Amino acid sequence: MVVDNAGHEQVLQAQDQPRPNFHPGPPSTPSSQDTLRQSSLQEHNRLALSHKVGGPLPSRLATPVAPSSDGTSETSSRADLYAIVSQVGEGTFGKVYKARNTITGVHVALKRIRMEQERDGFPVTAMREIKLLQSLRHQNVVKLYEMMVSHGSVYMVFEYMDHDLTGVLTQQQFAFSDANLKSLCQQMLAGLAYLHHKGVIHRDIKGSNILLNNRGELKLADFGLARFYQKRRRSDYTNRVITLWYRPPELLLGTTVYGPEVDMWSAGCIMLELYTKKPVFQGNDDISQLDSIYKVFGTPTPERWPGVADMPWYELVKPKEVIEDHFRVLFKKWLSHAALDLAEQLLNYDPSKRITAAQALEAPYFTQEEPAPALPVGLSTLEGEWHELEAKRERERVKKRRRTEGEVFQ
Amino acid sequence: MATDFWASSHYKRWIVDRAAVQRARAEDRQYVDDPEYLDFLGIFFANAISKLGKKLGLRQRVIATATVFFRRFYLKNSYCETDPFLVIAACCYVASKAEESPVHIKNVVSEARSVFSQDMYGIKTFPSDNSKLAEMEFYLVDDLECDMTIFHPYRTLMTLCCKEGSSSDFDTEAGELGVGVNDGPRYWGTGEGKLELPGPALQMAWFIINDTYRSELCLLYPPHMIAVAVINLTLVLHNPTRTSIQNQSAPAQAAAPRRSSRQASNHTKKPAQDPISFLASLNVSMTQVATIMQEIIALYTLWDRYKEESPSGETSRGSLAGQQGSPFTTSSGGTKRSATGVSRSGSVNTSSGSNGGTPMDTREEGETGEDGKMVVTPTLLSRVLRKMREAKLADLARGSGPGRPMAVNKMIGRAQAAG
Incomplete structure (x- = not known):
């Protein structure tokens, strides 16, 4: 049996790296200045008996199986990995942001699953979506790169769509x-x-x-x-x-x-x-x-x-x-x-x-019918990014529209 | 499962080697008198998960998922630095959601409180606040790296050995995610066809799979390999099945002249069942299967010395206690159960004087089994765990102590791993 070991889509979280210090304070809504920081059990001494040195890790987990496409595996901190650019949508259980990988410059979409509001902990719908997307791989289904935990929220990291x-x-x-x-x-x-x-x-x-x-x-x-x-x-x-x-x-x-x-x-x-x-x-x-x-x-x-x-x-x-x-x-x-x-x-x-x-x-x-389907490649000439949210905003404020128009997906 | 096992995080990232499992316990080993206790704790915690899961009405597969979550969490954390009972509750809660049979967080908290306050656990302080569990759940999901799709041997067992359409006897299929998807290659290899196990043998295999979760097997081997090993073991341990196999193969040499008549009878009976060639036809490493079988047997040998006290007033022959025993408990017990195949209770607690005294002090006074080895009880293990955590706390308070050189070693180890 041929084992598909490629898994380019899976960018591993570099869990083996020393994690940055936990930054206290209430989880805040990321603004454009916000960057995401990693938090973990170790930093929350509420639960663990106290602060501890990170435990030894199994070798398989320490070694990313796939070369991470964004080069995150190599070092120090995953803090500041993504810088939020703007909000682009409102999902079923949280806001969706456009963000830039600060190392590679590649844009991603971050979908935030807000945990602090959830009385019942991790929303079952979010869990379902994660499990589903992890098992799906198709050119016409949005790609989930990885999951990230930060500031009391879980983020789903998607390929960015204009x-x-x-x-x-x-x-x-x-x-x-x-x-x-x-x-x-x-x-x-x-x-x-x-x-x-x-x-x-x-x-x-x-x-x-x-x-x-x-x-x-x-x-x-x-x-x-x-x-x-x-x-x-x-x-x-x-x-x-x-x-x-x-x-x-x-x-x-x-x-x-x-x-x-x-x-x-x-x-x-x-x-x-x-x-x-x-x-x-x-x-x-x-x-x-x-x-x-x-x-x-x-x-x-x-x-x-x-x-x-x-x-x-x-x-x-x-x-x-x-x-x-x-x-x-x-x-x-x-x-x-x-x-x-x-x-x-x-x-x-x-x-x-x-x-x-x-x-x-x-x-x-x-x-049978002419014309045959053809990808709308002409979209690349389109100025700006058009999401429902933006379309809505444009109706409300034409001005704001102009400011974001400069950005072009790389 | 709709997911392809070979493409799954389970296969790619969460099958680890023995050394990794050992390393994960390094810190705990610093705080425990006898490293063997750590193995017993593995059984102890799995039993606790099972007990809580049953209280919550979770199906076997959900309990199995919770157990895998627990073991994965402790690949990255130490028993002595966390509250394993809170982790257990979180594992059950997450598993119930991940397996599409959610229970309310309040129920988890209240059932966990009641289960873990039993004497043998002695946890009087399980948090009554939902938010504590929700918080723990968050860290758990983080350390699980959001990988919540778990594959289990049950599915392979049922696909390989169950009669078409009769799977409803067991709870495998009902509600399992993407179960309607029956296309795609069978992920253990080329095998065509099925091995028809008689009901009792199938049930025995099912129970042995349940038992494998008491060990680290689910971290070490792919689930379909465990299933094949369990089928092998079942063929050996289940007396009627073994006898029938022996009868099948023995006359082949002895009664060669009567070959034709035998074949005729075979034809009238059924398409000939030949488990040996069936297993041989599976495209799996039989060496690894043998290794897994050895490890299952080793688990039973260890388990033999673990005796769960029955809480007074509760019949220990219930669903849970029924699973404590092993086919190897005593030679007679083993064969007896093999013969019936269904009754799992035979060998448990036959010598359960252990809950009488609750010796306060030295575990050296602990009961000894027939073979002269010490019998380990949950009460004892709870105390071991408490002691570990107290020692760890004391070290932390002191800021240095015996933990120090260890930490340095670990830093080096990690630097090496990273570099």
Whole structure:
């Protein structure tokens, strides 16, 4: 058996190095001046009997298996390893920062898991995300470099991505070609196909969780709601997942038994959004969300969705009037025939008939219809970095935007 | 597991060698009278984890994960400098979350308080504050380097030896992460097919795996190797299975003329079960398997001298006490259990006078077993642990003392390791 020992992605924490002194004081929110410092059990004499000299370490642990790509293994302190540049987002359980590795200059994204607020200690969702990301490796899934502990918080260190889909669709400088949009759609589906193959449901596919870099590569991020599922049997999960606008009708109707097909609905929403540049179904609550879906696809009938009447909340939110399916009429000005075909299959009311990610990649839209997918490499000419958070801020303060525009990902 | 074992941190970073395990105990060895106590402490702590885990209703795999966390933590820390009981509680708590069967932090604190206040542990001061446990959890996760995906031998055992679809008898599969993923290569090698172990033998193998967590085996060898070693041991120790194997191979030489009839009967019975060639077909190092078997046997020999007092009023034949025994406890006990395969309680506490006296002072007065060696009890070990920590504290207070030259040595050692 060939053992894959490469593991370039894993940058080891140099745990064997003497750790810097613990800096007392309450954990503070890192500002742009803040740098992260390592803390550890040894420095907290609250727990250990007292200060101690670091214990001897097993040789295997002391020797990084992979040459660390950022050269952190060689010395002294991992304090000051990352300098925070700016905040770029808000995750499920903490803020996301852009930071620079002070040795190599490479940018990373730091996702902070706040511990001090958690009564129950380490959040189970964070633990799930860490375990999931550690087991995933795919060009369309964001890469977790390493974990770091500092100032009473745990940080996840990710590869840095310049933009997210929401941000990049709102900007006006760079226009995506049809081939670009097809590529983005394809990359998203490839990422989902990989996740589902690995037995993972993402459960929060939306524009701000789909990241892009200046090379035009798309990666799925934020696995705070994701979980492993059992392929053989369907289990009961919570239906309070997926941001409302991307939530499939079966969840809106209260089902708790579902699988990867919930992600496919969200993917369908994203596909339409790529062309229309804004979210397609924008409800304010579960009811209005269903209504906005009905306005496009018509009201679900037992013919189109045999199980609809068995949905837990169907009787409660039963549509009062019958609406016809207007999807093709409404969207034909944006989408080609083949694109409409695929979107329709992704947004199938009946979860059991909804197309899978692997099947979707084989759709004529990708395999036959011109133009062939092409990475939006032109993104590298785009000025600034476009994340949902930044897009939001721009609306609020145009001025602030200008200051950060100077930064270009190296 | 959805994760590929060969790509996992478990394989890449957390399988260590014997010397590393030894080094991790260097400081503790400074403060203990007899280094052998440290081995007994390994059993003692694993039992405590198991006991707390059972109280919390954790499944066997979760308890196993907690035990691995505990051992990994003490690759980097010393018993004498930490509170192992707080660490145990944190390990159980983290494992419950990592294995998707979370329990509430309050329950962990209150169950730990009640379990560890029993006489044999004598911990009257287990913190009642949730935040203490949450804090410990934080340091634990830090020292575990956030590597929380653990592979266990149970899964290999069930994949190799369980009948298709009957796995629900055991709790392996239920709720295990990514269990639905059945594609990808089997990570122990090329082996095709299965070895069908009869129920009782399978159960015995399962229990032996439970027992391996009393030692450092989970740090030293990949889980699938441990599983193969355990299957080997089971074939030897489980009488009916061994007999059937012997019957299978013996007539092959003795009764050559009747070969045809034997084959015929084999055909009517089933596809011939040949455990020996099945094991030989596995793409694993049989030398290493033999080493692991030796170490398991060594564990049982040690364990034989460890006697857990039964807390008064509680039946010691319960789930936990049932696991104390070993197939080697006494020769008769061993064979008896091998024969039944299921009953695990036979040999435990048959000579449990140890909880009577609780001798206050010298451990030299400790009970001696039939073979003249000392019997070790949890009460004794609790006292050893307390003494270690007091000695360590005293050294720290003094600022120097016998600990000093040791520290210097360690600095050198570390410089060498770094350089």
